Amino acid sequence: MKGGTVQINWHDTKPVLTLDFHPISGLLATGGADYDIKLWVLNSGQAQKKIATATYQNSLSYHGSAVNVLRFSPSGDLLASGAGEGELIIWKLHSMETSQTWKVLKNLSFHRKDVLDLQWSTDCAYLISGSVDNSCIIWDVNKGKEDENMTNLLEGHFHYVQGVAWDPLSKYAASLSSDRTCRIYVNKPQTKTKGAEKINYVSQHVIAKTEQLTSAKTHLFHDETLPSFFRRLAWSPDGSFLLVPAGSYKIPALLLPGASKPVVAVRFCPVAFNLRRLGSVGFFKLPYRLVFAVATLNSLYIYDTESIPPIAILAGLHYAAITDIAWSSNGQYLAVSSRDGYCTLVEFEIDELGLPISLADEKKDSVHENRSPDVREPERMIIETTTNNGCTAADSEKRVATKNEGKQPSPSSISTPIPNKPAKRRITPMAIDPQ
Secondary structure, three states, rough: EEEEEEEEOOOOOOOEEEEEEEEOOOOOOEEEOOOEEEEEEEEOOOOOOOOOEEEEEEEEEEEOOOOOEEEEEEOEEEEEEEEEHEEEEEEEEEEEOEEEEEEEEOOOOOOOOOOEEEEOOOOOOOOEEEOOOOOOEEOOOOOOOOHEEEEEEEEOOOOOOEEEEEEEOOOOOEEEEOOOOOOEEEEEEEEOOOOEOOOOOEEEEEEEEEEEEOEEEEEEEEEOOOOOOOOOOOEEEOOOOOOOOOOOOOOOOOOOOOOOOOEEEEEEEEEEEEOOOOOOOEEOOOOEEEEEEEEEEEEEEEEEEOOOOEEEEEEOOOOOOEEEEEEOOOEEEEEEEEEOOOOOEEOOOOOOOOOOOOOOOHHHHHHHOOOOOOOOOOOOOOEEEOOOOOOOOOOOOOOOOOOOOOOOOOOOOOOOOOOOHHOOOOEEEEEEEEO
């Protein structure tokens, strides 16, 4: 593994606020405070035993304010970017004989203030966005008219929505806010007159507090003083669990050793790996290894689900806060952006993280053996369940979160019953309290 900060002019020395890899070509897209999206070709440094480098390809200029988040669709033919003043743009890839170009497809207008985070559904048909206007919106990007794209307006939060995530199995969505809550939404489709179903996500759980031995309820997440614009949470690629940043230092949920600063983003490697079977005891009992990166304000930690200690730590990379992290689709590269105007690239050697395996094959094996991924059960997690009349009630179900600590200025369970249909076997996200 080789990694380091690439000393090039990424966004005219302005803060780099977000980045993502194209799932097919491997192009790296970055968004910054210069209002532009830039595309980069990565050059491997393995032959020279140096860190990878990036070569500028072109820019996508349309936004009128800083680009806070960008994400490629899983198919690779669409790109969504969110910026200040509620700007949310969908770009479409146009292929020509000798080149490819990105053009604006539509402008999704409804957010009243800055869009801070977004994510695509697995089928590329829907998009979820979170904003400084305290709301989440689910968009149907295939609707022809721009004023018909909004499918769900989720207004349960009381402060900025700084992170959103979509369950890869398309059953749940999640949002994280500086109001110190994480909300889990479930899809309860509505049947139209012609028999077709319309997606309808409603708030099912509110993760807010935990109960200590003294029976006092304490907040799980930091308030708006956390020094980051973003709280980017992530679902695992198999849909088995959700990692949530900005956890309170006093309340361990998933106690990962190493981080001493607030966690602002987590991101899973899209590739699953064979178990190494080294005898270590991890939090998750999975038939494969998942690798994920955890970004604090000033460091990067890489973990896997088979062991507790981090498998790699990169510290002192930047002079300002880290803003986003991204994995290439083959797991070869990990990229980090920062408000200091630079990005860090980490390149892994072939099979360095392990022997890649197919999650689809593993799921078939799990179904055949009548088993599903397991997680150590937590205790004393308090979940508020939203009822149909909008009220909340205490519930003993448990879900998610990641440990962390720090302060921040204001930003500009038990598993549910598994159905008897083998094809849909999965584990519901749950909080983890190592004791």
